[in-house]
Amino acid sequence: MENLVQEAIQNVNLQAIMPSLVLCVFGMVLLMVSVFSKRGSTTHVAWLSIVALVVTGFVSLSGWNNPQAGFAGSVLLDNFATFFSMICLVAAGLTILMSDDYLRREGFPVSEYYPLILFTTAGAMWMASGTDLMTIFLGLEVLSVSLYVLAGFFRTQTRSNEAGLKYFFLGAFSTGFLLYGVALLYAVTGTTKIDGIAAYVQANPASAMNTMFIAGGLLLLVGFLFKIAAAPFHMWTPDVYQGAPTPITAFMSAGPKAAAFAALMRVTIVGLEGLQSELTALFWVLAVLTMTVGNFIALSQKDLKRMLAYSSISHAGYAMVGLVAWNEIGLSAILFYMLVYTFMNMGAFAVLILIGKKGEDNLTLDGIAGLGYKKPILGVVLTIFLFSLMGLPPTAGFIGKFYIFSGAIKAGYIWLAVLGVLNSAVSLYYYLRVMVQMYFKDPEEDFSWVTINVPTAISIIISVVGVLYLGIVPGSVIQLAKLAGF
């Protein structure tokens, strides 16, 4: 007994969870700070959260090229985890920057909002660094529970309630699937460690065809595919994205999605390597389905948040192309794409937040007619984000797509790449429609309610710089993504 405790303590290695630990401590302290703050004053909590994220960022960076394994191999803070952690931190930072003014406008200046975002981020970081299915599950739960609350944060608004509840029910189901999958895999292999599963499959190749193993693997995938909103598990996305507070929508589409991708990648590439040919076939179908469903339904959307929700589904589809490629380029491209997507999508949402009225009923295609004339700078930056979402040079979206499709073509999936670019061609139409409204229609309103506040402006500037920098001189970041890939 004594020995066991000794061994367990030696295995702990707090270094491996230091970033998320720092973030959680900050989160708890901020909860206390908000208890002792005056009602309705949230700004200081917001800025303290930013400080928390920056500190965590520096702590995370110490793990770069310095992999730390901990807790008997159930956590591994390697380059891969660090890269995804950075994406989540950036997403959380942008979210907080665009939130403060928004919360006040919508009448919910409640400072618990910020610690919740920090907890979500910590959960996302566990997912990215988990090498044990249980750790990943733990991360997923921390992330999800905080997100359920955040999605339904505007507790007096029906739509927000609907979003929270829907996300909660469906999320609970998907977590159930995931857990059941973990249980089945454990039943077959006797372990929940990802590399343990891989080793077992390698030692007993026949077991990979075992019904229980396959069922377990598939159930596990369902859990992750739900989180990344891949078709056919995307049904929750539009309603939740539309109903949730807009900064949270932006956040969900970037941070948690990236984390789910990280977990999905680690589980499939490391753990289920033995099933590569079956999995690529499956992902091929899912990628095409996801892109197509997302793009075609987005064509008919009039509500901008809903349109961006469907567009985010399609972008998950593009990212999955990298998973099909299953080579160094394709996999590191997912990392790069998630970062790019964070900047371009959150930037677009930040602009929408600025031009929304209270309640945001005006965030429709007709509601932004002539925006480009009344608010020229906002028009230009939204245009840049839209061009990036379309995948046009010289923006990051183009490099991201190029990178992903390069992986697919190098691996020989030319038809997948063709279907991918045809899908982007479809997407041109609905992104262009926004620009048509902004520039080709005469303004019906004067947008006098639009006031620029500093934090949101900062988040927009960071996003624009990110989109242009990664579009024009992407070399160094691609190099990092390469180092972070498997």
Place this chain on the structure above:
Amino acid sequence: MADYLLSIMTFFPLLGILVLLFLPRDNGGLLKGFTLAVSLITFAISLPLAFDNVFTTSGGMHYREFYQWINIGDFFQMNYNLGVDGISLWLVMLTTFIVPITVLSTWNAVDKNIKGFMAMLLLLETGMLGAFVSLDLFLFYIFWELMLIPMYFLIGIWGGQNRIYAAVKFFIYTAVGSLLMLVAIIFVYYFAVQSGAPMNGFGIQELYKLDLPYNAQFWLFLAFGFSFAIKVPMFPLHTWLPDAHTEAPTAGSVILAAVLLKMGTYGYVRFAMPLFPEALPTFIPFLAFLSVVGIIYGSLVAMMQDDIKKLVAYSSVAHLGFVMLGVFSLNLQGLAGGMIQMINHGISTGALFLIVGFLYERRHTRLITEFGGVATKMPIFATIFMIVTFSSIGLPGTNGFVGEFLALMGAFQSSLRWYAVFATTGVILAAVYMLWVYQRVMFGKVTNPKNENLKDLSVREIIIMLPLLLFIFWIGIFPNTFFSKMNPAMEQMLIQMGANPVAVVEPATSETHAPAHSATPATQADGHK
């Protein structure tokens, strides 16, 4: 400066935009004057290219600039790789030459959001020049897509009644083609990497040497060819063109006709054909057929139009058909004809769109039936219109003759003889629709009282037209100025396309016509280097 000439030329307009953004928004004259100055300086920067005699002796790339841009070991490598040769030289010159003219043409025509308009024009210029001087497929693709954005806004914001439909159609047509090309570009790259061929990023000079299997060449040519065919535009992918032209503001139409359409034909000459020479013989009959259909169909439809601008737009489809037919002949005459016809079309059709613009500014209509007897009111205008009409028809002495004659002769000497026979009817049809529209608009009595008070061209408008007229005659009478600098590059290109530029020249042709003579390779040694 010569070391960086291409970069300075390409990005000078972009620099201009940065300054433009800080000029006062409501001072239209200043904005237009500044843009004119920027485009004139860009033209001046590009002038040394036109006078450089290195192009007469060597068909290789000159004014090279090379920097590593993105280099990710075994992933991919892209370079900033610029250069100009006889093929791109005159297209670059045409671009820098036509932009100041279009700026000048906007003086009275554009009064809404002038700053945005001028910024878009300059951005477009950077995109066009960059596409012509890129020697790296990836870089080319970036500039190629960059052109799309300003043109989309030019049509969509400053266009006519139906502008939104036209702008979106233009954007989606072009983007679909180029996205497929992107897949092909990536495929070529990884194929080259896997075959272990020496590579220089996406550099085309190295890719030219690649020996791809026929099967791959077939699909790749299809992807590249499809993209360029949309841009040219070739029948039946041309439907975006009449809409875009009709709705675009005059300046947009001029640039669209003069330069953007050349991107498609240039793409064939520079990329699709020399990169995949083995697939060429398979596609040429088919593409030549589409070119001839385009010539005849474009001419017939042009004849039936009652909107002058639409007429000119459809005539573009026909003219570009000649270019393509010449290029597909795979001999020196044909290619020379096609290349010079690209310049001609830029000048003549650009001039025609300006002329339509003059009429439209005065009467705010483009319907042929609204006019009649204009010649009596606007004699200078009538003279200029006449010259441009002749040039468009291809009357000897004007540039159009040189281009169409050579293109048809090239086709006649190649396996495309019968295509040439049918294409020749297009020359006649061109005379029919152009002269007919000229007659209906200009001759007769003034029947519409609104035309009574038409003012003749102003000094500014005459200044706009004079340089164009100058080149109509210059190319028509002394085409050798242009051919002498194109020949070495064209010979090299033909060898690259798998054709023998020397063998197809029959002795008899050198006596038929002066331009033909000039096009026969005098310095054959160069091509064999």
